[in-house]
Amino acid sequence: MSPITREQAALLAAIAMVLLTGHSLFDNFVLLRESPALVAWGSVVPSFVWAIFFFAVYRNTSAAKTIAWIALVALFIEAAAAYLRYQQSVSYWTPFGNALSLQGWLLRLSWAAFLIAFALAPDHKRTRKIALVVAIVCAPSALSTTFDSWNSWIGLIIDGAPKEAFWRVVITPAVRTIYWLSQILFLWSTWGNPEPRDPADVISTRLTP
Numbered sequence: 001m002s003p004i005t006r007e008q009a010a011l012l013a014a015i016a017m018v019l020l021t022g023h024s025l026f027d028n029f030v031l032l033r034e035s036p037a038l039v040a041w042g043s044v045v046p047s048f049v050w051a052i053f054f055f056a057v058y059r060n061t062s063a064a065k066t067i068a069w070i071a072l073v074a075l076f077i078e079a080a081a082a083y084l085r086y087q088q089s090v091s092y093w094t095p096f097g098n099a100l101s102l103q104g105w106l107l108r109l110s111w112a113a114f115l116i117a118f119a120l121a122p123d124h125k126r127t128r129k130i131a132l133v134v135a136i137v138c139a140p141s142a143l144s145t146t147f148d149s150w151n152s153w154i155g156l157i158i159d160g161a162p163k164e165a166f167w168r169v170v171i172t173p174a175v176r177t178i179y180w181l182s183q184i185l186f187l188w189s190t191w192g193n194p195e196p197r198d199p200a201d202v203i204s205t206r207l208t209p
């Protein structure tokens with residue numbers, strides 16, 4: 001069986017980001033009425049931009065490089081919103097964590113480096129190496145989320161949690177797990193994506209005895 005391509009992984013990441021956006025809207029419905037700008041710019045808008053970026057990579061269009069710059073701006077906006085949330089003592093989950101999360105800021109910086117490298121040269125060896133680094137940085141969050149989700153599901157079965165807890169105990173961990181796994185799969189496939197060779201070099205190689 002052939003390995004998954006970067007484009008296929010990007011489609012999965014785009015779908016996961018759409019799920020995360022919908023989940024964020026539903027999960028923060030009350031907060032959305034109280035602080036719509038904070039939720040929109042801190043979670044919904046950045047997630048939507050990321051979804052567009054991944055979909056553009058899936059379509060393998062030249063616009064993906066431009067959208068990478070837009071996603072970089074969205075990343076900075078999300079960081080500013082995280083700081084405002086901390087100042088207002090408002091807490092809700094985002095992939096990068098809160099304003100005081102060291103892991104969250106490390107994720108932001110590593111993704112920023114990847115977006116810049118991708119916008120400049122998507123298939124360059126440097127971009128592929130950065131993708132591998134970002135995948136390694138994402139791994140602790142992915143493992144932690146997956147572990148927590150399994151614990152939640154087991155607790156639901158053993159403890160007989162009420163149906164009202166189904167969203168928090170099952171749906172939320174599932175969406176977050178799908179998100180992290182799709183991110184790592186995209187980064188891993190980007191790292192393994194071979195750099196295109198110059199046609200002249202290919203012809204030269206074939207003519208060499």
